[in-house]
Amino acid sequence: MNKKVIIGTEIIKNATGKIPTPFYLYDEAAIRENVRSFLAAFSWTPEFREFFAVKANPNPYLLKILREEGLGADCSSLPELILAQKAGIFGEKIVFTSNNTPIDEYAAAIAAGALINFDDVTHVDYVLQKIGKLPNFVSFRYNPGDARAGGNAIIGKPSEAKYGCTREQIFAAIKKCTSCGVQRFGLHTMVASNEMNMEWFIETARMMFELALDVFDNCGVKVELVNFGGGVGIPYRPEQSRLNLEQLGQEIKSIYNSLIAGSQLHPLKLAMECGRVILGPYGYLITQVLHHKKTYKDYVGVDACMAALMRPGLYGAYHHITVMGKENSPLTSTYDVVGSLCENNDKFAIDRSLPEVEIGDYLIIHDAGAHGHSMGFNYNGKLRPAEYIVRQDGTIAKIRREETIADYFATLDFDNL
Numbered sequence: 414m415n416k417k418v419i420i421g422t423e424i425i426k427n428a429t430g431k432i433p434t435p436f437y438l439y440d441e442a443a444i445r446e447n448v449r450s451f452l453a454a455f456s457w458t459p460e461f462r463e464f465f466a467v468k469a470n471p472n473p474y475l476l477k478i479l480r481e482e483g484l485g486a487d488c489s490s491l492p493e494l495i496l497a498q499k500a501g502i503f504g505e506k507i508v509f510t511s512n513n514t515p516i517d518e519y520a521a522a523i524a525a526g527a528l529i530n531f532d533d534v535t536h537v538d539y540v541l542q543k544i545g546k547l548p549n550f551v552s553f554r555y556n557p558g559d560a561r562a563g564g565n566a567i568i569g570k571p572s573e574a575k576y577g578c579t580r581e582q583i584f585a586a587i588k589k590c591t592s593c594g595v596q597r598f599g600l601h602t603m604v605a606s607n608e609m610n611m612e613w614f615i616e617t618a619r620m621m622f623e624l625a626l627d628v629f630d631n632c633g634v635k636v637e638l639v640n641f642g643g644g645v646g647i648p649y650r651p652e653q654s655r656l657n658l659e660q661l662g663q664e665i666k667s668i669y670n671s672l673i674a675g676s677q678l679h680p681l682k683l684a685m686e687c688g689r690v691i692l693g694p695y696g697y698l699i700t701q702v703l704h705h706k707k708t709y710k711d712y713v714g715v716d717a718c719m720a721a722l723m724r725p726g727l728y729g730a731y732h733h734i735t736v737m738g739k740e741n742s743p744l745t746s747t748y749d750v751v752g753s754l755c756e757n758n759d760k761f762a763i764d765r766s767l768p769e770v771e772i773g774d775y776l777i778i779h780d781a782g783a784h785g786h787s788m789g790f791n792y793n794g795k796l797r798p799a800e801y802i803v804r805q806d807g808t809i810a811k812i813r814r815e816e817t818i819a820d821y822f823a824t825l826d827f828d829n830l
């Protein structure tokens with residue numbers, strides 16, 4: 414068993430039994446420690462920003478913790494922008510990385526003083542026409558297309574992804590923005606998701622430094638900020654180990670030193686907008702076993718379902734599961750761990766080796782801190798669970814209540830039926 418699992422289990426034992434299942438539980442001390450080591454890996458930079466991808470976990474209590482640790486926010490919608498502001502994140506600590514964006518969202522993000530990260534060059538004219546002016550600081554999202562042909566499991570081939578602009582489009586758009594008075598520029602890319610190969614990020618950094626230099630040659634513009642996006646993976650499986658961020662930072666440093674340090678672009682601010690690696694390992698979904706069913710397979714039915722954690726059902730993602738109190742028991746049984754949705758892919762695990770499970774056992778579903786609760790939905794009238802946090806002093810606080818049937822009905826007007 415890996416270390417992470419043991420730490421998680423100790424914390425969860427204190428909460429379970431006192432809180433109705435299913436529920437999410439986050440570990441504040443571990444989150445803070447992780448953010449500090451993440452930032453330390455890039456402390457050599459002239460200036461480094463991590464804009465936490467709010468979609469990964471939009472709970473404002475967690476965003477506030479991240480803000481206290483120095484992070485900004487990467488928002489893609491108006492509600493995400495509002496959540497960031499509620500958590501005390503303002504102005505250039507927010508990057509607005511949307512796509513196919515409606516004008517009211519641009520207007521709100523510009524009014525908030527956020528860094529606008531354009532997904533497409535036509536959006537420059539769209540904003541000019543509808544709002545009348547551009548913000549003074551804009552960024553463009555780069556899609557390298559077949560230059561990064563390898564592709565990444567979740568995000569796919571860049572040339573088939575809907576995001577971002579080509580090199581030539583970026584050059585033209587920056588010239589256009591300059592002629593409209595824009596003075597400050599950033600460049601952004603996001604070409605990976607849950608990627609564990611360090612080489613991928615090193616090459617992304619090189620690609621972006623080269624792009625910034627090309628922008629200088631083509632447009633005479635000194636880019637101020639280069640954002641490598643998110644996508645750093647986490648070890649969902651116990652046999653995997655985490656991506657060595659310290660080493661990644663040092664590898665990027667040596668590329669910075671060879672390409673940028675001696676150029677006109679120095680000092681260049683660097684940024685990332687990771688979600689998963691910031692919170693993923695520090696959130697757990699706790700669920701209790703309701704039923705044990707044996708037909709052609711052996712099913713363990715739990716009181717959470719895919720509506721609370723969609724990743725396994727959506728893309729067959731692995732989430733490690735431990736049985737509370739049986740952490741060291743031999744894995745003698747093989748189960749499908751299932752929820753109650755009328756969808757056969759509502760399975761947290763398929764053919765999973767576990768200790769023998771009994772009705773009433775608590776299962777801990779690991780690495781649910783990012784893209785977990787936030788991907789929840791209400792299909793089949795399923796209600797999303799509450800979220801709790803273990804504070805640094807060991808106390809447990811509720812940071813989002815469970816949904817109720819009244820919430821589910823809130824958009825309906827039964828009186829005028």
Ligand SMILES: *Cc1c(COP(=O)(O)O)cnc(C)c1O
Nearest residue numbers: 466510643644645686687688689
């Ligand atoms: C989803 C997303 C991220 C965060 O991805 P992680 O895998 O959670 O790091 C960052 N930036 C953009 C634009 C995204 O769409």
